[in-house]
């Protein structure tokens with residue numbers, strides 16, 4: 001918590017961007033304090049803490065220069081990751097031990113009545129809380145954009161040509177790849193660049209406020225991506241698409257809601273042709289990667305949700321009457337792509 005709170009205050013004090021400015025020339029606490037009129041003593045306490053965790057360099061007593069991480073955190077989309085993760089979940093972390101004691105040490109499994117609601121006195125899902133807090137909401141989408149630009153793309157692990165493009169219908173809904181809960185379009189934008197040979201329709205689906213944010217960011221202006229407001233707890237309007245893509249969506253929800261989301265996709269799929277592609281962590285059953293476990297606790301605090309092991313993914317998918325056709329991965333600590341087909345697609 002000390003590292004996180006110091007970095008969150010450093011963002012408000014504009015410490016990273018100031019240290020990175022003017023070609024990164026060395027700066028004192030007094031110079032850094034002028035930017036926001038802060039107390040130099042407070043700035044010193046925050047900068048030296050950030051230096052101790054390599055967010056910046058301390059080259060002499062109270063004298064700072066930027067390193068690669070400082071330069072990243074100086075950019076609004078990277079600073080947004082700290083703003084979102086702190087502002088949205090810190091209260092949940094702080095109150096989670098009390099909440100867990102209160103519920104008799106059970107595993108929280110209700111997306112709208114868990115640690116987040118307890119800590120924030122909120123009725124509804126964490127997403128509705130975020131949507132009602134414009135700065136947090138904006139930070140969330142900036143964070144998702146920044147995050148995606150640093151991770152292997154799903155197309156680096158999944159054989160798109162062999163599994164999607166071969167046999168692709170030339171037009172209409174059957175040619176579609178739909179990014180469901182796709183945020184402000186970061187993944188589809190990357191897909192257009194990395195896979196220009198996919199000539200089918202591309203659809204971005206998300207909630208009203210997110211699609212509006214995507215529009216204001218210019219997504220869809222090139223006419224390549226169709227923007228569609230869609231609540232994934234309702235009937236999927238695009239039937240028989242080539243691929244229904246869900247990246248970092250199911251980890252936001254307990255199993256019960258995941259079954260509803262997947263059920264609507266199952267109803268829309270054309271057996272022998274449509275696939276659901278799930279971009280998520282697949283945890284090892286033994287000695288799982290720390291990145292996976294860290295996000296698991298984060299999802300608990302945010303949404304009474306979870307990361308899933310391979311065994312849990314099979315159980316969830318099969319409980320929906322669907323089948324996992326393959327899991328494609330790229331290295332420990334990264335996401336995987338889980339290809340899901342209709343139960344009857346034995347040869348897929």
Ligand SMILES: C[S@@+](CC[C@H](N)C(=O)[O-])C[C@H]1O[C@@H](n2cnc3c(N)ncnc32)[C@H](O)[C@@H]1O
Nearest residue numbers: 144181182183206207210230231232233247248
């Ligand atoms: C963790 S983000 C993932 C965004 C994107 N898929 C990615 O990987 O960058 C989850 C997304 O699900 C969306 N979402 C939440 N509830 C939804 C619902 N009921 N229907 C559609 N989208 C929803 C959120 O708005 C958010 O964009």
